Each structure stands twice: as structure tokens, then as C-alpha cells.
Amino acid sequence: MSDLKPITVSVERYLSLNKYEVDEGSPHIELTDEPSAAEFLKLVRVCPAALYKTDAVGARSFDYAGCLECGTCRMACGDTIIESWGFPAPTMGVEYRYG
Numbered sequence: 352m353s354d355l356k357p358i359t360v361s362v363e364r365y366l367s368l369n370k371y372e373v374d375e376g377s378p379h380i381e382l383t384d385e386p387s388a389a390e391f392l393k394l395v396r397v398c399p400a401a402l403y404k405t406d407a408v409g410a411r412s413f414d415y416a417g418c419l420e421c422g423t424c425r426m427a428c429g430d431t432i433i434e435s436w437g438f439p440a441p442t443m444g445v446e447y448r449y450g
């Protein structure tokens with residue numbers, strides 16, 4: 352019998368602690384003009400910040416503003432629908448905070 356007790360972790364709560372300096376004029380991640388639905392769905396599934404979204408009618412959206420700079424999307428689709436991926440300019444992007 353395990354002594355481990357179940358715990359509940361709120362990813363949203365931890366992400367909300369971070370601070371972001373968004374470089375509005377210079378996105379550090381850009382997608383191709385007509386990203387394939389199958390490739391985009393990969394990003395919906397793997398982005399830990401849930402920045403790639405599809406709505407009820409299938410419209411797709413992406414907002415780099417909450418990016419964690421983890422590089423997962425680059426690994427998943429860097430040779431398909433990620434047109435460019437780089438880190439934000441110095442002093443921009445995510446500042447991790449732990450509560």
C-alpha cells in the first residue's frame with residue numbers, strides 16, 4: 352500500500368505567476384501562412400501554455416504573448432508549419448516566478 356497522497360496541481364495557477372514582457376512588434380515565433388490542420392493540431396496538443404487554439408468551428412489562432420520559450424513547438428513542427436522560431440530579444444519574453 353502506497354503512502355503517497357494524491358495532490359492536485361493547477362498549471363494555470365503556476366503560469367499566472369510568471370511575468371511577460373511582450374515584444375508586440377517582433378513576434379519570436381511565426382507560422383506559415385496556411386498551416387496544415389494536422390500539423391496545427393500537434394501544436395494544440397503539445398504547447399504547455401495552450402497558445403495554439405482551435406475553436407468550435409475549427410478556426411485556428413496562435414498568440415506568442417504567453418510563450419514559455421520551451422521550444423516544444425519547434426521540435427514538433429519546426430520543419431513543417433513553424434516558419435521561424437527564436438528567443439525574444441533581451442529583457443523581453445517570460446520571467447519565471449515561483450510561488
Ligand code: SF4
Pocket residue numbers: 380397398399400401402415417418419420421422423424425
Ligand atoms: S515555445 Fe513552448 S510555450 Fe512557446 S509556443 Fe512553443 S510550445 Fe508553446
